[in-house]
Amino acid sequence: MEERFYSRLGRSLKPGVIARVVLAAFEKARRGEKLISLTGGSYDPESLPVKEVEEIIRDIPPEDWRGILQYGSNLGSGRLRAELAKFSGEVGIEANAEEIIVTTGSQQALDLISRILLDPGDLVIVGEPTYLQALASFRLYGAEIETTPIDEEGMNIDALEEKLEGLRAEGRNVKLLYTVPSYQNPTGTVMPESRRLRLLELAEEYDFIIVEDNPYGYISFEGSMPKPIKAYDKEGRAIYLSTFSKIVSPGLRIGWAIGRRGFIEKMALAKMNADICSDGLSQYVAAELLRRGMAHRLIDRIRRVYREKRDLMLESMELHFPEEAEWREPKGGLFLWVKMPTGFDADALLDDALERGVAYIPGSNFFTDPSVRNYLRLNYSYPSREEIAEGISILGELFKEALRH
Amino acid sequence: MEERFYSRLGRSLKPGVIARVVLAAFEKARRGEKLISLTGGSYDPESLPVKEVEEIIRDIPPEDWRGILQYGSNLGSGRLRAELAKFSGEVGIEANAEEIIVTTGSQQALDLISRILLDPGDLVIVGEPTYLQALASFRLYGAEIETTPIDEEGMNIDALEEKLEGLRAEGRNVKLLYTVPSYQNPTGTVMPESRRLRLLELAEEYDFIIVEDNPYGYISFEGSMPKPIKAYDKEGRAIYLSTFSKIVSPGLRIGWAIGRRGFIEKMALAKMNADICSDGLSQYVAAELLRRGMAHRLIDRIRRVYREKRDLMLESMELHFPEEAEWREPKGGLFLWVKMPTGFDADALLDDALERGVAYIPGSNFFTDPSVRNYLRLNYSYPSREEIAEGISILGELFKEALRH
Numbered sequence: 001m002e003e004r005f006y007s008r009l010g011r012s013l014k015p016g017v018i019a020r021v022v023l024a025a026f027e028k029a030r031r032g033e034k035l036i037s038l039t040g041g042s043y044d045p046e047s048l049p050v051k052e053v054e055e056i057i058r059d060i061p062p063e064d065w066r067g068i069l070q071y072g073s074n075l076g077s078g079r080l081r082a083e084l085a086k087f088s089g090e091v092g093i094e095a096n097a098e099e100i101i102v103t104t105g106s107q108q109a110l111d112l113i114s115r116i117l118l119d120p121g122d123l124v125i126v127g128e129p130t131y132l133q134a135l136a137s138f139r140l141y142g143a144e145i146e147t148t149p150i151d152e153e154g155m156n157i158d159a160l161e162e163k164l165e166g167l168r169a170e171g172r173n174v175k176l177l178y179t180v181p182s183y184q185n186p187t188g189t190v191m192p193e194s195r196r197l198r199l200l201e202l203a204e205e206y207d208f209i210i211v212e213d214n215p216y217g218y219i220s221f222e223g224s225m226p227k228p229i230k231a232y233d234k235e236g237r238a239i240y241l242s243t244f245s246k247i248v249s250p251g252l253r254i255g256w257a258i259g260r261r262g263f264i265e266k267m268a269l270a271k272m273n274a275d276i277c278s279d280g281l282s283q284y285v286a287a288e289l290l291r292r293g294m295a296h297r298l299i300d301r302i303r304r305v306y307r308e309k310r311d312l313m314l315e316s317m318e319l320h321f322p323e324e325a326e327w328r329e330p331k332g333g334l335f336l337w338v339k340m341p342t343g344f345d346a347d348a349l350l351d352d353a354l355e356r357g358v359a360y361i362p363g364s365n366f367f368t369d370p371s372v373r374n375y376l377r378l379n380y381s382y383p384s385r386e387e388i389a390e391g392i393s394i395l396g397e398l399f400k401e402a403l404r405h
Numbered sequence: 406m407e408e409r410f411y412s413r414l415g416r417s418l419k420p421g422v423i424a425r426v427v428l429a430a431f432e433k434a435r436r437g438e439k440l441i442s443l444t445g446g447s448y449d450p451e452s453l454p455v456k457e458v459e460e461i462i463r464d465i466p467p468e469d470w471r472g473i474l475q476y477g478s479n480l481g482s483g484r485l486r487a488e489l490a491k492f493s494g495e496v497g498i499e500a501n502a503e504e505i506i507v508t509t510g511s512q513q514a515l516d517l518i519s520r521i522l523l524d525p526g527d528l529v530i531v532g533e534p535t536y537l538q539a540l541a542s543f544r545l546y547g548a549e550i551e552t553t554p555i556d557e558e559g560m561n562i563d564a565l566e567e568k569l570e571g572l573r574a575e576g577r578n579v580k581l582l583y584t585v586p587s588y589q590n591p592t593g594t595v596m597p598e599s600r601r602l603r604l605l606e607l608a609e610e611y612d613f614i615i616v617e618d619n620p621y622g623y624i625s626f627e628g629s630m631p632k633p634i635k636a637y638d639k640e641g642r643a644i645y646l647s648t649f650s651k652i653v654s655p656g657l658r659i660g661w662a663i664g665r666r667g668f669i670e671k672m673a674l675a676k677m678n679a680d681i682c683s684d685g686l687s688q689y690v691a692a693e694l695l696r697r698g699m700a701h702r703l704i705d706r707i708r709r710v711y712r713e714k715r716d717l718m719l720e721s722m723e724l725h726f727p728e729e730a731e732w733r734e735p736k737g738g739l740f741l742w743v744k745m746p747t748g749f750d751a752d753a754l755l756d757d758a759l760e761r762g763v764a765y766i767p768g769s770n771f772f773t774d775p776s777v778r779n780y781l782r783l784n785y786s787y788p789s790r791e792e793i794a795e796g797i798s799i800l801g802e803l804f805k806e807a808l809r810h
Contacts, residue, residue: 005580005614006671007546010521013674042476050470053686057462065455069654071447104509104680111679115545116415136678140520141412175410209410249474251685266411269418273541274516275509279684280656281458 009140016133017350017365024354036358036391041185041215041334042382043250044305049289049298053249056288057281068280074268076102076256077283083290084256091217091224092231093240095258101267102278106215106243106255110137112270113211113239113257117176118143123167125177125208127155129337129366129375131185134213135178146174147368152328154191155179157198164206174208182217182226183333186366186377190331196229203237210238216333218247218299221307236260244286246334246381247299252282306334309380313388320396322403334381337363340399344374349402356398358391414545421538422755422770429759441763441796446590446620446739447787448655449710454694454703458654461693462686473685479673481507481661482688488695489661496622496629497636498645498663506669506676507683511620511648511660515542517675518616518644518662522581523548528572530582530613532560534742534771534780536590539618540583551579552773557733559596560584562603569611579613587622587631588738591771591782595736601634608642615643621738623652623704626712641665649691651739651786652704657687711739714785718793725801727808739786742768745804749779754807761803763796 003011015023018040025035060068067077075081081097088095103109118124120142126135128147138145146167148160160177167174179199181191191199203210210229217225230240236259243255257267271277289295313336314329326339340346346362353360363375380388408416420428423445430440465473472482480486486502493500508514523529525547531540533552543550551572553565572579584604586596596604608615615634622630635645641664648660662672676682694700718741719734731744745751751767758765768780785793 005522007520007522007524007527010671010675013521013671015674040476043474045471045475048471048474050467050474053474054462054465054470057459060459062455065459066450066453067656069448069453069455069458069656070450071445071650071655104684107678108680115412116418117410117412119412122412133677140678245476250476251472251474253680253682253684266415266418269420270415272538273512273545274679275513275658277658279509279658279687281686281690282684285686 017361021354021359024359028357034357035354036383036387036394038358038360038378038380038383038388038391040382041246041379043246044302044309044381046384047302047305049249049294052289052294052298053285056285056292060284064284068284070280072277072280072283074271074277075264076100076278077280077287080283080287083287087290087295088240088258092227093258098261099258099264101257101264101271102283103255103257103271104253104275104278105245105250106213106241106257107134107137108271108274109241109255109257109267110134110211110213112267112274114138114141114143115270116266117209122175123172125160125163125174127179127184128368129186129363130178130180131366132368133365138176138178143176145368150184150187150189152189154181154184154189154195155199157195157202160199161202164202168206174206176209176211177203178211178213179229180213180216181229182214183219183330185216185333186335186337186361186363188328188330188333188335188337190226193227196227197232199229200232200235200237204235212238212240214240214242215246217242219303219306219334220332221303221310222331230258239263244295247302248286248289248295252286253279254282254286306381309385309388310336312385313378313380313392316389316392317396320393322396322400324403325399334379336378336380338376338378340374340376341403342374344399344402346376347373349398352398353395356394358394360395422766426759426764429764433762439762440759441788441792441799443763443765443783443785443788443793443796445787446651446784448651449707449714449786451789452707452710453654454699457694457699457703458690461690461697465689469689473689475685477682477685477688479676479682480669481505481683482685482692485688485692485695488692492695492700493645493663497632500663503666504663504669506662506672507688508660508662508676509658509680509683510650510655511618511646511662512539512542513676513679514646514660514662514672515539515616515618517672517679519543519546519548520675521671522614527580528577530565530568530579532584532589533773534591534768535583535585536771537773538770543581543583548581550773555589555592555594557594558600559586559589559594560600560604562600562607565604566607569607573611579611581614581616582608583616583618584634585618585621586634587619588624588735590621590738591740591742591766591768593733593735593738593740593742595631598632601632602637604634605637605640605642609640617643617645619645619647620651622647624708624711624739625737626708626715627736635663644668649700652707653691653694653700657691658684659687659691711786714790714793715741717790718783718785718797721794721797722801725798727801727805729808730804739784741783741785743781743783745779745781746808747779749804749807751781752778754803758800758803761799763799765800
């Protein structure tokens with residue numbers, strides 16, 4: 001295919017940092033070496049629910065198999081949506097099955113929402129830093145993205161209000177605000193209740209829609225999940241997204257969105273054009289994991305595993321990282337966000353790190369201004385305990401050397 | 406969600422004829438009545454590969470489960486792509502695994518291709534009649550659609566050449582041509598080899614890309630699948646799509662696209678934004694169905710089943726349909742395309758048909774000019790033998806009444 005055939009979007013698509021790391025891992029493997037990946041948000045390999053999924057599939061009666069292997073509803077299976085309604089009720093979200101659509105991971109939910117809401121030039125606000133790759137959907141449909149700062153307590157609401165006022169003064173109205181209020185990626189911050197309530201008030205006052213993305217909320221290390229914004233949402237301002245990818249299994253590709261019934265039906269029509277319907281077997285397994293209480297037990301287990309891995313990574317960092325490095329202990333989620341002194345170049349050092357056998361995500365991938373290079377994101381969910389200790393020790397040495405030069 | 410928030414696309418999305426039929430079926434069921442559906446392209450419920458899928462899953466070793474339940478490659482599993490390369494080789498398409506991407510059904514392939522190729526105003530040509538819903542992806546990315554007629558031998562190449570010349574004279578260049586060369590939906594027509602070769606020549610001469618969609622080719626009632634256009638494509642002009650949905654199981658959501666390596670990699674980048682990766686278990690099952698030769702046996706079986714059902718529907722139509730009705734015997738695929746005299750209104754009669762307990766798809770859904778109302782599409786893959794006989798008898802009576810008035 002010649003370059004001239006590609007669309008504007010097609011030409012703009014380039015492999016990101018993850019692809020670079022994957023390639024490096026491949027090259028290493030070819031040379032018989034290994035690469036410790038502290039990059040993506042993959043599941044702890046030892047904790048994947050193999051036994052549970054096998055057990056559920058073994059029990060499927062023949063009459064259910066027919067439904068599984070046939071085309072399904074573009075809203076998702078009724079059985080799964082009923083279970084998700086109950087599951088969401090447990091964290092304070094009152095929704096019935098008609099207000100829920102099953103998506104192929106929450107990435108697809110972002111894509112479908114963008115399709116039905118965003119026209120070229122529409123304004124979207126996101127907190128910064130944020131994982132920009134996840135937001136490519138907004139740009140795909142022509143939206144303009146404005147950012148507002150994330151501080152120690154998530155999205156800074158005063159700064160947001162100022163931003164909204166400024167935009168309104170310019171005659172620009174915000175259509176959609178995207179937020180990860182619990183254990184935000186990459187900062188790990190949590191918005192306190194007061195900020196969640198004020199955000200809903202601002203949505204009413206400035207007339208925008210909130211997309212609340214909650215992949216990490218269930219992975220809380222102290223007490224239960226912070227109550228979602230959607231649970232306070234009396235006016236139907238928020239669309240809530242969550243997924244099994246971080247808490248049960250990424251490979252099942254089970255995400256869901258909760259919103260007003262009419263909106264969910266529009267998402268289902270958009271799903272017809274995207275992929276018709278989601279996989280039947282995954283949806284069946286997901287519904288049974290919920291119905292049998294297995295999902296709840298898996299969440300309890302993965303919380304314990306990830307807390308322990310977080311602790312191990314923190315200890316290793318205390319031991320090996322240069323004293324100039326700064327970080328806060330995340331109270332949940334999968335990531336550690338590290339600030340280095342100005343002048344430190346996490347992008348430039350990645351090649352050295354890969355050469356020494358460790359991968360991380362440079363912080364520039366989380367800022368709209370790619371010149372911010374003194375941050376990095378570390379993942380503790382995927383690597384083994386040994387890899388965490390070894391990886392952090394290697395990075396610590398590399399970073400110390402870099403700072404001494 | 407208030408109407409004012411929707412994008413242009415969001416506002417335009419409305420439930421189609423299938424949704425109307427689903428709703429009618431639901432209403433019927435509530436009243437304890439049944440509805441015979443001769444509408445969609447669902448799989449024969451009695452032939453779904455329950456035994457085969459169960460057997461494959463029972464055999465999965467623990468080490469493979471880990472990969473299944475984790476995030477996978479956005480190109481699809483290497484194992485499945487290697488099997489698909491072999492499978493495609495059997496119908497004359499020479500491709501290696503790097504030239505294949507797994508998609509969530511072929512609908513997703515259409516969506517991804519549109520993303521990376523189509524800018525607003527780009528010109529797409531499709532044969533008419535065609536199932537327009539499938540082509541919504543082209544419009545979503547702003548393409549303009551031009552049609553060219555389908556005759557008894559599929560896309561009429563002389564008419565196409567004339568169209569291309571006319572467009573070129575207006576300074577308009579075609580970027581993409583969409584075709585279903587084997588057992589086209591809805592007409593069931595097959596493009597002969599000579600037309601396939603000329604189409605490739607025209608693609609070279611007028612510099613456009615061919616999207617060859619082949620969901621039905623394997624369901625051939627006389628001999629093997631007509632050789633795909635892609636098998637003759639030396640210049641890399643064609644992107645080939647196929648799917649398990651019609652030949653193995655729709656619920657597995659396994660489709661694939663074959664093209665040049667660089668193009669397939671662009672599709673994979675677009676898939677990152679769409680849904681990250683496809684379901685792990687489905688891909689594993691699909692690879693094993695191919696590796697064990699089960700897919701081939703399923704195709705042989707479904708060919709026999711559908712040929713028998715086609716024959717039964719044809720016999721019933723001979724017996725019950727008004728003599729003014731015209732149709733040709735399809736040599737493969739899932740559909741019968743019926744022409745009624747001018748003045749016959751298949752759209753208006755659908756409500757009466759639903760009331761009497763039978764559903765079909767009015768032909769207007771296959772024409773860009775919705776005033777063409779004297780055609781209808783009938784499906785014989787999904788209904789049981791009894792339902793085919795009863796459904797056709799009811800429709801025959803209804804249509805005779807309508808023509809006598």
